[in-house]
Amino acid sequence: MENTGTVKNHYFKITHLPTFMLLVGYPAYWTELFFINKHDGVTSLSAWVVFLLLAIFFAKNQENFLRSLFEMLRIQWRRGGLVGNGYFILSASVISFIILFVCRVSLLSPHLSQEFDALNYHITIPRQHLILGSFGHIPWSAADLFLLPVDFALAPYWLATELPNKFPQFLFLLGLLAMAVNLVKRFSSSNSLAIFIVVSAVLGSHFIGIQMGTAMLDIVIAYLFLAAIDSFLNRNILMASAEFAFFFWSKPFIPLQTVLLFGVMALIFITARIIGFANVKWCFGRVVGAAELSGYARIARKAAIPFILLSMFIAGPFMIKSFFCSGTPLFPFAPGIFGSGDTGLRDSLADSSQAHMNAKDAYGYGKSGLDFLKHFWLIAVPDRGVNNRYDYPLGLNYLIFLGPFIYLLYSALRKKEFTVLPLFSVAYWLLWWFGSQQSRFLYIPLLLMMIAVVSETRVHTKVFLAGIFLSLVVTGISILRANKNDLGLRPGEVLRPKDKRLVEMSRDYLAAGRSDTVALDYYDVAYARFPVMATAGEIGWVLKKE
């Protein structure tokens, strides 16, 4: 039987601290909503306090983590030559700059054009529910029928300040880096250069850089997936189940995509076995033995029960609401398929669903065979200004990793090796191609691709490292340029003009002790601290009752 110390180390890994942010925040939100609600759209500090106490507890129990990191750096420094140490100093300086800069911009309130989804519904919906003191459907909002458990779990942190903050997303960025480190450490047998490269590679990726310091949730979702893999490989069933459950139910399309993806992977695995693939590997390195493999299969089976139980709490409320209002548990997919839902909203819900389906196809250059070949280049680069038809370019790092990845995968296939995570990335990418071709939906396969390549130590040449460094510098400059107008400003000073108006309106509304609903002709009302009725806006987002 495990002693208490082992249990602590097993479940309380400091690198998984962001997961606890959700585990604390989710029940905290419901408590705030129904029991300690002041109806002014601001939560108490309780979630932050519990989370910080947990962080202190973790830090106390994991002091070895920092000590071993420092020791590894010290030993490597002694071994390193002029070029190696010079490379380390330069890269570490750029990495530190990026992290500190992103931390600074994370302290501002959401306002950027690339944060529109956060202003539109990530923050707005949980805040409106707090103000109304009810989880019932907000009649004008289509987004209120989405799966939003991650949004609700982070709301007690975002809304603990009078102006919503986005600092939790910064902690998830650190968590994402930690997960990449954990996985590379495992797959490269603790190769220190590989660990350092993966940090440079993640921070130097334009597709990650564009969301660093913003209120968006794609980094959070990518963290959850990598954290679930890390916990699973560490045989930590409860954490893996919780992380996978939050990932699985984070957006309406993710359950559908993930089930399809697992089905495709099962088909590939069966086919590979039939045609004689004998060896299984997580990445391109060590072969996973038969006994080890069946051990993991046992863990996966054991994790099913906590996953289902957690899903009932995490996804249940949202699916039930969507089911009764729109006739589908996963709005905007197939409204009315399981019943009429709210008959007064039927046409509007159908229009909204159609608008979301149309928006899904508004990205990319097309889906022909030639388009497929061309997209490997076109998705990396801007096509005019700084963006492209895939929303935004993936950047240089993706190109640097793509070649070695294809080569290593081809080598593994020739040797009849079933490489789980690289093949998963390929299957994910193919499904993405047939779905909505937005570059942000490729975070997971791209990160897995980088982790797999970096873990293969044969690729660590000087030119490779120079390429990663170049990418790091280019991404650092992009982040600086994207936020340069906000330097030196305070959180309230960066707001959009209409958000400043909402802040003023909120002040007057609360001072007058009002409780009526205010009609507005826009729906991105994260800064409203009063009940809103949006009367105008795109049909995808604003519903109209017949």
Place this chain on the structure above:
Amino acid sequence: MFKFAKRGKFLKFRLLDVYIILVSGAYILWRILVLLKIITLK
């Protein structure tokens, strides 16, 4: 600080290095051409 990679089969012909130099060069050139509005895709 770190030991660099020994060259395996893939790297014997410096394919990886050539690949990285080519894509980095092409990427930077493309970005400059977009910046100068010489490349604009519709």
